[in-house]
Amino acid sequence: MSREGCADRAEVPPGPDGGPRPTRTHPLTPLVRGVQFGPAGFGMGLAWVGSAASESPAVVAVGVAAGVMFAVAAAAVGWLVWSRFTYWFDSDGDLRVASGILQRRERRLQVSRLQSVDLTQPLLARPFGLASLKVEVAGAGESHVRIEYLRLPEAEALRSAILRRSESADSSDGALVPEPATLARVDDSELVLSLLLRTSTAALVVLSVVILGGTAISSGFSAVPLAVVSGGVPVVSVVLDYAKFHGFTISGASDVLLIRRGLGTTVLDTVPVGRIHAVGFTESWLWRRMGWVRVELDVAGASGGDDRLGTTMLLPVTSWSVALDLVSLVLPGFDLSNAALDPVPRRARWRAPLQWAHLGLADDESFAIGRRGRITRRLVVVPHGRIQSVRVSRGPLQRALRLASLHLDLVPGPVRFLVPHMDDVRARTAAGRLADRAVLARRTESSGGRGRPDASRGPGDG
Amino acid sequence: MPHQIDSVFRPESGDWHPVSPRLATARRLVATMWWLLLTLGASVLLVGFGFRSAGLVAVMSGTVLYLWSWWLIGRRVRSFGYQERSEDLLVTSGIMFRRLVIVPYGRMQLVDVRAGPLDRRLGLTTVQLHTAAATSDAAIPGLEPVAAAGLRDRLAAAGETHSAGL
Numbered sequence: 001m002s003r004e005g006c007a008d009r010a011e012v013p014p015g016p017d018g019g020p021r022p023t024r025t026h027p028l029t030p031l032v033r034g035v036q037f038g039p040a041g042f043g044m045g046l047a048w049v050g051s052a053a054s055e056s057p058a059v060v061a062v063g064v065a066a067g068v069m070f071a072v073a074a075a076a077v078g079w080l081v082w083s084r085f086t087y088w089f090d091s092d093g094d095l096r097v098a099s100g101i102l103q104r105r106e107r108r109l110q111v112s113r114l115q116s117v118d119l120t121q122p123l124l125a126r127p128f129g130l131a132s133l134k135v136e137v138a139g140a141g142e143s144h145v146r147i148e149y150l151r152l153p154e155a156e157a158l159r160s161a162i163l164r165r166s167e168s169a170d171s172s173d174g175a176l177v178p179e180p181a182t183l184a185r186v187d188d189s190e191l192v193l194s195l196l197l198r199t200s201t202a203a204l205v206v207l208s209v210v211i212l213g214g215t216a217i218s219s220g221f222s223a224v225p226l227a228v229v230s231g232g233v234p235v236v237s238v239v240l241d242y243a244k245f246h247g248f249t250i251s252g253a254s255d256v257l258l259i260r261r262g263l264g265t266t267v268l269d270t271v272p273v274g275r276i277h278a279v280g281f282t283e284s285w286l287w288r289r290m291g292w293v294r295v296e297l298d299v300a301g302a303s304g305g306d307d308r309l310g311t312t313m314l315l316p317v318t319s320w321s322v323a324l325d326l327v328s329l330v331l332p333g334f335d336l337s338n339a340a341l342d343p344v345p346r347r348a349r350w351r352a353p354l355q356w357a358h359l360g361l362a363d364d365e366s367f368a369i370g371r372r373g374r375i376t377r378r379l380v381v382v383p384h385g386r387i388q389s390v391r392v393s394r395g396p397l398q399r400a401l402r403l404a405s406l407h408l409d410l411v412p413g414p415v416r417f418l419v420p421h422m423d424d425v426r427a428r429t430a431a432g433r434l435a436d437r438a439v440l441a442r443r444t445e446s447s448g449g450r451g452r453p454d455a456s457r458g459p460g461d462g
Numbered sequence: 463m464p465h466q467i468d469s470v471f472r473p474e475s476g477d478w479h480p481v482s483p484r485l486a487t488a489r490r491l492v493a494t495m496w497w498l499l500l501t502l503g504a505s506v507l508l509v510g511f512g513f514r515s516a517g518l519v520a521v522m523s524g525t526v527l528y529l530w531s532w533w534l535i536g537r538r539v540r541s542f543g544y545q546e547r548s549e550d551l552l553v554t555s556g557i558m559f560r561r562l563v564i565v566p567y568g569r570m571q572l573v574d575v576r577a578g579p580l581d582r583r584l585g586l587t588t589v590q591l592h593t594a595a596a597t598s599d600a601a602i603p604g605l606e607p608v609a610a611a612g613l614r615d616r617l618a619a620a621g622e623t624h625s626a627g628l
Contacts, residue, residue: 390564392470411594
């Protein structure tokens with residue numbers, strides 16, 4: 001593959017026209033790498049000496065000499081590996097890595113295909129203030145390279161240099177353009193508060209307090225383990241999600257969004273706008289007071305078990321105005337204020353006493369909009385051209401009340417389109433209308449209307 | 463049952479194309495097998511170990527369940543229907559939980575034609591449409607092999623002319 005040209009060059013050419021020259025990693029690298037084998041080697045040697053104690057001193061001396069020679073040889077190899085490992089940016093701005101003692105190998109990591117840059121500090125490297133950098137580009141197989149070890153500030157500088165280059169390379173096929181505009185950023189305190197105010201987190205924390213309070217009166221501290229579990233689970237999930245979404249920043253041009261996020265390991269996600277099939281707004285119960293909303297996407301080819309395939313989180317938390325601004329960029333022509341939601345009939349309250357007043361469907365020439373949920377409110381927007389199939393379903397209770405649910409089938413992802421408990425005749429009419437619009441939207445799109453020919457090709461296309 | 467309610471699950475024009483009544487035969491055969499195996503087997507065991515009244519109740523309830531499923535299978539098979547339209551395919555099924563699926567031809571990714579050993583003996587075939595969505599469940603069981611092959615070919619041709627990718 002072209003992205004990692006391998007060459008058996010004896011010498012690493014310096015960067016042309018005074019460009020950055022090949023750089024070695026930190027000289028302590030072989031030591032840090034070797035230290036992890038130290039205890040095992042020492043233990044093995046000791047065990048051998050112990051078992052050979054009854055032998056003549058000459059045998060022991062030979063054994064110890066062999067062990068020392070082996071250690072020296074290993075150290076020499078380690079030093080050689082380090083001394084022949086270099087990295088630099090080439091004239092195209094791509095990252096090159098050369099390595100190998102006898103068999104030289106030079107790899108080129110195309111930063112425009114960058115998937116993630118992970119900075120880690122292993123336990124053994126920490127006392128030396130060293131860090132390891134893992135650079136991953138999109139592609140099957142061995143698509144990552146590890147640069148270790150660098151001083152922490154150096155590693156951070158290299159990481160931001162790679163990210164900067166990838167951003168400028170990504171927006172228009174390698175041509176250097178000014179940094180793409182930052183479209184939205186998630187405030188750190190807002191993120192923490194929003195994670196704490198998730199319905200499940202808040203409910204579990206309140207539950208733990210109730211358990212503790214209730215049992216403290218009756219039976220002392222016997223419920224502490226239970227409260228630790230019920231209170232600890234949400235805390236862990238908050239911490240994990242905080243690490244995942246820390247510093248969430250979206251930037252990008254018209255056809256690709258870049259999402260930078262992560263604490264410790266910085267992840268760079270790319271979202272091809274042309275492959276977005278649905279947008280879902282989710283409002284948790286306690287978020288509504290703050291006017292917050294979470295925005296998720298169904299992206300063709302992004303879901304399928306493997307987290308590396310792509311991201312579906314557009315914004316973990318934001319205000320409605322920011323969310324709507326961003327979504328109108330992603331779905332040109334989308335305007336929620338124009339959408340008049342058709343509510344479900346009053347008799348639906350017998351089937352769905354909580355959420356019936358919040359259910360509704362709206363559709364114009366371009367989008368279908370569905371709303372559902374009472375405690376957690378969900379609003380889903382689907383461009384007609386993305387509808388895969390239309391479904392109407394009716395259970396026994398719905399039948400007695402002359403109600404039916406309308407589903408739009410979408411590519412796999414976190415967003416589902418469903419308007420439950422509509423008037424059954426209206427649901428049926430809407431299904432026919434949406435199926436017609438799905439066909440029509442597709443036709444105008446493929447005849448050059450709003451089509452994005454290259455970006456909309458999926459891996460599953462026949 | 464009041465038929466005007468089910469107008470919701472009728473095509474806008476024309477009638478549903480029904481599936482073969484032999485599908486009911488196939489499903490009843492399977493139900494009979496289970497009934498014989500489970501109910502009778504379990505009862506024999508119970509009687510053999512001396513729980514006579516329990517065995518009797520098991521046999522009776524098993525038989526009632528079996529007769530009910532016999533009747534239900536007939537209705538369920540009659541509830542299946544499909545209609546090929548110019549732009550899309552409609553599939554309906556179900557009694558208690560009724561559903562209607564509309565699949566535009568342009569969204570079809572592949573058409574599955576399959577028949578199990580019992581199906582083949584009875585001359586039955588299932589045609590299933592797949593889209594990029596995992597949730598679009600458009601399976602038509604109990605088609606005559608010739609009808610299934612014809613449907614598959616027409617769907618494939620329609621998919622080709624309407625195809626527009628993802």
